[in-house]
Amino acid sequence: MNTIPVALQAVRDSIAAACRRSGRSPDEVRLVGVTKGVDEGRILEAHAAGLNDFGENYLQEAKRKIETLQHGICWHMIGYIQTNKVKYMSRLFEYVHSVDRIEVLEALDRCGKETKVLFELNLSGEETKHGATEEGLGQMLEKVPFLQHIVPVGLMTMAPFFDHPEKARPLFRRLKETLLLVNEKFSLTMKELSMGMSSDFEVAVEEGATMVRVGTAIFGERP
Ligand SMILES: *Cc1c(COP(=O)(O)O)cnc(C)c1O
Numbered sequence: 495m496n497t498i499p500v501a502l503q504a505v506r507d508s509i510a511a512a513c514r515r516s517g518r519s520p521d522e523v524r525l526v527g528v529t530k531g532v533d534e535g536r537i538l539e540a541h542a543a544g545l546n547d548f549g550e551n552y553l554q555e556a557k558r559k560i561e562t563l564q565h566g567i568c569w570h571m572i573g574y575i576q577t578n579k580v581k582y583m584s585r586l587f588e589y590v591h592s593v594d595r596i597e598v599l600e601a602l603d604r605c606g607k608e609t610k611v612l613f614e615l616n617l618s619g620e621e622t623k624h625g626a627t628e629e630g631l632g633q634m635l636e637k638v639p640f641l642q643h644i645v646p647v648g649l650m651t652m653a654p655f656f657d658h659p660e661k662a663r664p665l666f667r668r669l670k671e672t673l674l675l676v677n678e679k680f681s682l683t684m685k686e687l688s689m690g691m692s693s694d695f696e697v698a699v700e701e702g703a704t705m706v707r708v709g710t711a712i713f714g715e716r717p
Pocket residue numbers: 528530551572573652691692693707708709710711
């Protein structure tokens with residue numbers, strides 16, 4: 495198995511190649527290492543190899559790691575959010591990618607600390623996936639001007655597990671179109687598109703991803 499620094503470099507090279515193919519600059523793409531199930535030692539290994547952004551799915555696990563690793567790391571919450579567990583969230587994470595309903599948005603606002611929010615969309619319509627419908631997104635964005643501590647920065651989506659990454663392309667394209675549309679409609683200037691995982695991040699970068707969430711390709715298979 496590859497060591498973390500070698501795997502990380504391979505992912506960076508693939509991002510750079512996808513940027514070249516699509517006329518983008520690699521500076522526009524932030525690599526978020528997904529560390530659910532990855533211990534602190536391996537997170538530090540990736541951090542030492544230059545990775546500064548890490549994404550976690552589960553609040554308890556994340557809280558333990560974040561409090562242990564006080565190292566100038568930028569933490570991203572990317573997992574499903576339970577409304578009754580939002581309390582610490584804005585203190586722990588700089589970005590929350592998985593806001594998919596008004597109750598979560600309001601609960602985050604009540605934390606009283608500014609939080610950068612991405613709204614998660616379920617574009618595939620799969621019932622097993624979290625994420626708002628486009629209508630639900632509209633309802634959340636209508637609410638934003640009335641909230642004090644919510645900074646809307648972008649949209650997030652998760653493509654289904656396709657047998658070929660090309661099949662995810664239309665969904666990534668649609669996320670970008672939706673971003674442009676809602677920016678116009680709600681007079682916002684959101685810029686972030688959080689899309690692409692180990693299996694499909696190159697296609698996502700070609701379609702405009704500004705944040706890719708990559709776990710397995712950096713840290714190996716999860717147990
Ligand atoms: C686990 C996870 C990822 C990373 O998946 P890999 O296939 O391991 O790269 C990305 N985004 C979300 C929301 C996840 O839960």
